[in-house]
Amino acid sequence: MKRFLIPLGLFLVLVVFLAIGLNRDPHEVPSPLVGKPAPAFSVEKLAEPGKTFSPTDMQGQVWLLNVWASWCVSCRAEHPLLVAFSRQGGLPIVGLNYKEVRGDGGIDAKKLSPADEASLTRQRAGAWLSQHGDPYTLSVLDMDGRVGIDYGVYGVPETYLIDKKGVIRFKQIGPITPDALEKKILPLARQLATES
C-alpha cells in the first residue's frame, strides 16, 4: 500500500503544477512598471493640434491611461464598457491613440509625410470616436509608438491605473472586462482616491 502512496503523491503534485500552468495566459506578461512612476512623455492632443499633453498634467488625480487604435479589434469589444464607465463619471480616462496609421497594415505609412500622417491620424481617430462614442477626458496621439515602448505596450488595448502621485498601480493587458473593472480596477481606484 505504502509503495503506491509515493508515486500517487508525486502524480498529484504534477497535476497541481500542470493545472496552474495550463490556466495561465502566456500572453499576459506581468509589467515591471507597476509600482513605478509613469514614464514621462509629451505628445499632441487629438482635439487641439499643436498642444501637448504630459502625464504630470494629471498630478493629484487618479486616472486611467487607455491605449487604443481604430484598427484594433479588441478595442472595439472594450469600447462600450469604457463609454458606459465614463458616463458614470468614475475616473478620468486619457486615451492614448497608438500608431493609428503605422499600425494599420493596409496603409504604407512610409510613403506619407509627417504632416499627412498627423492629419490622417486625426481624421481616423476622430471618426472612430464619433462613431463609437468618446469615453475619453482627452485623447493624445502616439503616432510612432515611442510612448508605447516606454510603457511596455505589446498588444492593444492596454490600460494603466495611475495614482495621484503619478505612480502606475495596475496594468490591464487586453480589453477591460466587466469583471476586471468591478473586482480590480474600481476597488483599487477607490482606495487610491483616499490616499493623499
Place this chain on the structure above:
Amino acid sequence: MKALRRTLTTCATALLLGPLGLTALAGEATPMADNPVVEARLIAISEELRCLVCQNESLAGSRAELAEDLRREVRKLIQDGKSDTEIKDYLVARYGDFVLYRPPVKPTTWLLWFGPFALLAGAVAGLVAYLRRRASRVQPAHLSAADKASAEALLADTPPRPKDPA
C-alpha cells in the same frame, strides 16, 4: 575580457565609420542599415531577446511590427554608444525579465536555474539509498560442502561448448 571586446568593437566601428563620417560631411545621409558593425551587434543582441507578440520568436527573427519598432530602438541605442547590458536593461525595465531568453540568476529564478540540479541530486540520493537498502536486505546464499562438490562435478563434466555454427 568584455571590456577588451568592447574596445575592439569600438576600434572596428571607428575604422569602418571613418569613410562614412566623410560622406556624412559631404551632406549625404547614410541609411542605418548600411553600417555592418551596428547591424551585427543589433542581430547579436536581438537574438537574445524575445519578441513579445510571437513569444517563441526572437526579436531578431520576428516580423511582428512591435519587433520592428524595438529593433529600430535597439539600433538607435547602439548608435548612442550604449553597451549590450545597458540595452538589455532598457528593454527589461519596460517589458520585464520575460524579454530575456536567458533569465538572470536571482532569488525568484533560483528554482528555474537550480531546480533541475536539485532534482537530479535528489534522484541520485534516492537511488543510492535504495541500492544500499536492497544490498542489506538480500542475504548471500550459503552453499553446503555437498552442494559445492556437486556443483564442481557438474562444471567439470560440462563438455566444451560447441563452436558457433556461424
